[in-house]
Amino acid sequence: MSVQIKTIDLEPKRQTFGHIARRLGGDKPATRYQEATLDVQATANFHYKPLWEPEYWLYDTRKTAVVMEDWYKPLDPRQFYYGTYNIARANMQQAVDRNFAFVEERDLLGKAGEAVKARLISGLLPIRHLHWGSNMNMAEICQRGYGTAVTAPCIFSAADQLGMAQIVSRIGLVLDGQSGSSLDAAKEAWLTAPAWQGARRLIEDSFVERDWFRLFVAQTLGVNAVLLDLVYRHGEAAWGTAGLTVAMLTEFMADWRAEEGKWSDVVVKTVAAESPENLALVSQWAKEWIDRAEEAGRPLSVDLVGDESAATAAADAARTRARGLGLTL
Amino acid sequence: MAPKKLGLKQRYAHMTRGLDWETTYQPMDAVFPYDTFEGIKIKDWSAWEDPFRLTMDSYWKFQAEKERKLYAVLDAFAQNNGQTGVSDGRYINVVKLFLTGVSPLEYQAHRGFAFTGRHLRGAGPRIACQMQSLDELRHLQTQIHTISHYNKFFDGIGEFPHMHDRVWYLSVPKSFFDDARAAGPFEFMIAIGFAFEYLLTNLLFVPFMSGAAYNGDMSTVTFGFSAQSDESRHMTLGIEVIKFLLEQHPDNLPIVQKWVDKWFWRGFRVLGLVAMMMDYMLPKKVMSWKEAWEIYFTEAGGSLFQDLERYGLKVPKYADVATEAAEHISHQNWAVFYQYSHAAAFHTWMPDKEHLDWLSEKYPNTFDKYYRPRWEMWAEMEKEGKRFYNPSLPQLCQVCQIPMAYTEPGDPTKIAFRCTEVAGETYHFCSDGCKDIFDAEPEKYIQSWLPVHQIFQGNCGGATVPDVLNWYRMNVGADNMDYVGSPDDRLWSEWHAAKTREAV
Ligand SMILES: [Fe+2]
Numbered sequence: 001m002s003v004q005i006k007t008i009d010l011e012p013k014r015q016t017f018g019h020i021a022r023r024l025g026g027d028k029p030a031t032r033y034q035e036a037t038l039d040v041q042a043t044a045n046f047h048y049k050p051l052w053e054p055e056y057w058l059y060d061t062r063k064t065a066v067v068m069e070d071w072y073k074p075l076d077p078r079q080f081y082y083g084t085y086n087i088a089r090a091n092m093q094q095a096v097d098r099n100f101a102f103v104e105e106r107d108l109l110g111k112a113g114e115a116v117k118a119r120l121i122s123g124l125l126p127i128r129h130l131h132w133g134s135n136m137n138m139a140e141i142c143q144r145g146y147g148t149a150v151t152a153p154c155i156f157s158a159a160d161q162l163g164m165a166q167i168v169s170r171i172g173l174v175l176d177g178q179s180g181s182s183l184d185a186a187k188e189a190w191l192t193a194p195a196w197q198g199a200r201r202l203i204e205d206s207f208v209e210r211d212w213f214r215l216f217v218a219q220t221l222g223v224n225a226v227l228l229d230l231v232y233r234h235g236e237a238a239w240g241t242a243g244l245t246v247a248m249l250t251e252f253m254a255d256w257r258a259e260e261g262k263w264s265d266v267v268v269k270t271v272a273a274e275s276p277e278n279l280a281l282v283s284q285w286a287k288e289w290i291d292r293a294e295e296a297g298r299p300l301s302v303d304l305v306g307d308e309s310a311a312t313a314a315a316d317a318a319r320t321r322a323r324g325l326g327l328t329l
Numbered sequence: 330m331a332p333k334k335l336g337l338k339q340r341y342a343h344m345t346r347g348l349d350w351e352t353t354y355q356p357m358d359a360v361f362p363y364d365t366f367e368g369i370k371i372k373d374w375s376a377w378e379d380p381f382r383l384t385m386d387s388y389w390k391f392q393a394e395k396e397r398k399l400y401a402v403l404d405a406f407a408q409n410n411g412q413t414g415v416s417d418g419r420y421i422n423v424v425k426l427f428l429t430g431v432s433p434l435e436y437q438a439h440r441g442f443a444f445t446g447r448h449l450r451g452a453g454p455r456i457a458c459q460m461q462s463l464d465e466l467r468h469l470q471t472q473i474h475t476i477s478h479y480n481k482f483f484d485g486i487g488e489f490p491h492m493h494d495r496v497w498y499l500s501v502p503k504s505f506f507d508d509a510r511a512a513g514p515f516e517f518m519i520a521i522g523f524a525f526e527y528l529l530t531n532l533l534f535v536p537f538m539s540g541a542a543y544n545g546d547m548s549t550v551t552f553g554f555s556a557q558s559d560e561s562r563h564m565t566l567g568i569e570v571i572k573f574l575l576e577q578h579p580d581n582l583p584i585v586q587k588w589v590d591k592w593f594w595r596g597f598r599v600l601g602l603v604a605m606m607m608d609y610m611l612p613k614k615v616m617s618w619k620e621a622w623e624i625y626f627t628e629a630g631g632s633l634f635q636d637l638e639r640y641g642l643k644v645p646k647y648a649d650v651a652t653e654a655a656e657h658i659s660h661q662n663w664a665v666f667y668q669y670s671h672a673a674a675f676h677t678w679m680p681d682k683e684h685l686d687w688l689s690e691k692y693p694n695t696f697d698k699y700y701r702p703r704w705e706m707w708a709e710m711e712k713e714g715k716r717f718y719n720p721s722l723p724q725l726c727q728v729c730q731i732p733m734a735y736t737e738p739g740d741p742t743k744i745a746f747r748c749t750e751v752a753g754e755t756y757h758f759c760s761d762g763c764k765d766i767f768d769a770e771p772e773k774y775i776q777s778w779l780p781v782h783q784i785f786q787g788n789c790g791g792a793t794v795p796d797v798l799n800w801y802r803m804n805v806g807a808d809n810m811d812y813v814g815s816p817d818d819r820l821w822s823e824w825h826a827a828k829t830r831e832a833v
Pocket residue numbers: 435438464465468
C-alpha cells in the first residue's frame with residue numbers, strides 16, 4: 001500500500017521549447033541540461049562588427065579553422081548547467097576542506113621537514129601560475145568560441161582552474177604559517193627558475209593563440225594532459241615523505257582531471273570525427289602541443305624526479321589518449 | 330619569531346592578483362591586445378580595489394546552496410501547477426516579454442564578461458568579471474528553467490532565441506547588447522557594468538521581479554530573490570569600475586562622460602518596454618513607471634551623481650528629457666503594440682475602465698489630456714467591430730530601433746523626427762539622444778540590422794506580413810493578437826471555472 005496525495009493533473013500543450021523539440025526530433029520532455037544549453041547563443045542578424053575585431057561577427061564560426069556542421073554536436077557528458085556544476089564543485093570542495101583540516105590539525109606538512117617543504121615551494125607551488133594561465137585560456141575560449149555546448153563548460157573550467165590555483169595557494173599558506181612568503185618564493189621560481197621556464201613559455205605562447213579550437217587542444221591535451229599530469233601524477237616521487245599529504249591536499253585536482261577529461265575528450269573526439277579535414281587539423285594541433293608540452297616539461301621533470309621520465313611518461317600518456325580519441329599522431 | 334600572518338585583504342590578494350605576472354616570452358600588448366585602443370589610460374592596475382572578496386571555494390558553496398533552494402521551489406511550483414495561481418492570464422505576457430527580450434541579454438552579458446574577464450589587464454577586475462560571467466550564465470539558465478513550465482501551457486514562449494534574433498521589437502534589446510559587446514572592454518564595463526547593472530538595474534530587473542511578487546508568480550519571484558546577491562555583487566563591480574577609471578587619469582573623464590551619456594540614453598530607450606509592462610501589462614500594479622522613475626532615477630540616480638561629482642562626472646546628458654518623457658513613454662509604447670498586435674509574440678488588450686482610472690490618477694498631467702481619449706476611441710471602434718490595426722510598417726530609429734512614435738519634448742502632439750546624412754544616405758532618429766549617439770560613431774550605426782529595412786530588402790521570409798510572421802516562427806492566431814479570445818484566454822478561463830466549481 002502506498003500513500004497517494006491527489007494533485008490536479010493539467011495536460012500540457014507542449015513539452016519543451018521549439019528549438020529543443022526540433023533537436024529531439026519531436027515534442028518530448030527535455031532535460032534541464034538541454035533546455036539550458038541548446039541554441040541559446042545567437043547565430044544571426046548581428047548589428048555591428050566589433051570595434052576590436054571587425055573582421056568577425058561577435059559569434060562567428062570562422063574564428064577557428066575546424067568546421068562543424070553543428071556546434072551543438074560536442075555535448076557535455078556530465079550534462080553540466082550552472083546549478084549542477086556548482087553543486088558538484090561545492091561537494092568536491094567539502095572534501096578539500098576536510099583534507100586541509102586533517103593535515104593542519106596533525107601538522108603533517110610541518111613535520112615533513114625543511115627539505116621537503118623547500119621542495120614543495122619550488123616544485124609544486126609555482127603550478128598555481130600555470131593554473132591561472134589556464135584560467136585565462138578557458139575564459140578566452142568561452143568568449144571566443146562558438147555554441148553554448150562548448151563555451152559554457154569553458155567558463156566552468158576557467159573557474160575550476162582558478163579554484164585549483166587557490167587550493168595550491170592554500171598549501172603554500174599552510175607551509176609558511178599563513179605569511180605568504182612561500183607564495184612569493186614560488187612566484188620567483190615561476191618567473192626565473194630554469195625548471196619552470198618551459199612551462200611559462202608554453203602558457204605565454206598559448207595566450208596569443210587566435211584559433212580558439214586550437215587553443216582548446218593546446219590547453220586540454222598539452223597543458224592539462226602533459227604538464228598538470230606531470231606534476232600531480234608522474235612527479236609524485238618528488239614529495240618524499242609528504243607524498244601522501246600532498247595527494248590528500250590535491251585530491252580535487254585528481255578528481256577534476258578525471259571528470260573534466262571526460263568532457264574535453266568528447267569535444268576533441270567529436271570535432272575530429274566530423275571530417276577528414278578536421279581530423280587532420282586536430283591531429284596536427286595535438287601532436288604539436290603535446291610535443292611542445294613534453295619539451296617544456298623536461299627541465300621540470302629533471303627537477304622533480306631527477307630525470308626526464310615524468311615528462312616522457314606524461315607525454316606518452318597524452319599521445320595514447322589522443323590516439324584513443326581517433327587522432328592520428 | 331613566528332612569521333607575520335596575512336590580513337584578509339592581503340590573503341585575498343595572494344589568492345587572486347598574486348597569481349598574475351608580467352609576461353616576457355610574449356609581449357603584454359600581444360597578450361592583452363584590446364585594452365588600449367579606446368584611449369583609456371591606466372597608470373596602476375594594482376590600485377584596483379576588489380569590490381568583493383570571494384575565492385572560488387566560497388563562490389561554489391554559496392551559489393550551490395542558492396541553486397538547491399531555487400530548484401526545490403521550481404520543482405514544487407511545477408508539481409502544484411503554480412501557474413494557475415497567478416493574478417490573471419494576462420500576466421503571463423510579462424513572462425513572455427521577459428524570456429524573449431531580457432533573458433538573451435543575460436547570455437550576452439555572460440559572454441561579454443568572459444571577454445572582459447580575459448582581456449582587461451588587471452587581474453583583480455578580471456576575476457570579478459569572470460564571476461559575473463558565471464552569474465549571468467546562471468541567470469539565463471535559471472530563467473529558462475523557471476519559464477519552461479509556463480511554456481508548457483502558454484503560447485508565445487517556445488521560440489524565444491529564434492525570435493530574439495529576428496522579431497522587430499526584440500531588435501531593440503538585441504541591438505542594445507550587440508552595441509555594448511561590439512564596443513571595447515572599457516566601454517562594455519561602463520555600458521553594462523555601470524549604466525545597466527548599477528544606474529538602471531532598479532528600473533529593469535526589479536520591476537519584473539516585483540511584478541512577479543505582486544501577481545503571484547512564485548517561481549519568478551524566487552528566482553529574483555535568489556539572484557539578488559549576484560546583482561549586488563554586479564553593482565559593486567560597476568561602481569568600482571567607474572571610480573577606478575576616473576581616478577586613474579584625468580584624460581579618462583571626457584571618454585567616460587561620453588559613454589555615460591550614451592549608455593544612459595540607450596538604456597532609457599530599452600526601458601520603454603519596462604515602462605509599458607508596469608503601466609499596462611501587470612494585472613496587479615506595483616507602481617507607475619513615472620513613480621519608479623522618480624524613485625530610482627531622479628532620487629537614487631541624483632544622489633549617485635552627486636557622489637560622482639567629485640570626479641568631475643556630470644548627470645547624463647538628456648536626463649531631463651528622459652524625466653519629462655516618463656509622463657508619456659508607457660502610453661505611447663502600448664499604443665504601438667496595440668496597433669501592431671498582429672505582429673507581436675505576446676497579447677495586447679484594451680485597458681478597462683478601472684485601469685484607465687488608475688492611469689488618470691497616476692498621470693494627472695498627461696493621461697486625460699492626451700492618452701485616455703485615444704483608448705476610449707479605440708475601445709469604441711472595437712465595440713463596432715472595427716478593432717484598429719496598423720497595416721503599414723513603421724519607420725524605425727536608426728539607433729534605438731524603436732518605431733518613430735515618440736513625441737517632441739514639451740509637445741506630446743508632435744512626433745519627434747531627427748535625421749543625419751552620411752555619404753548621400755539619410756538616417757532617421759527618434760530623438761536628439763539617438764542622433765547624438767549616431768553622429769559620434771556613424772560607421773557603427775549605419776550597420777544596424779533594422780527589421781523593417783530588412784523586410785523591405787526581402788531578407789525576412791517574404792514580402793507579406795504572413796511570410797514575415799512565418800519567418801519569425803510565430804504561431805499566428807495563438808502567439809499574436811488580442812488576449813481576449815486567445816487560446817491563453819480560453820485555457821485560463823477553463824482553469825478559473827474549474828477552480829470556482831471546486832470552491833462551491
Ligand atoms: Fe543577470
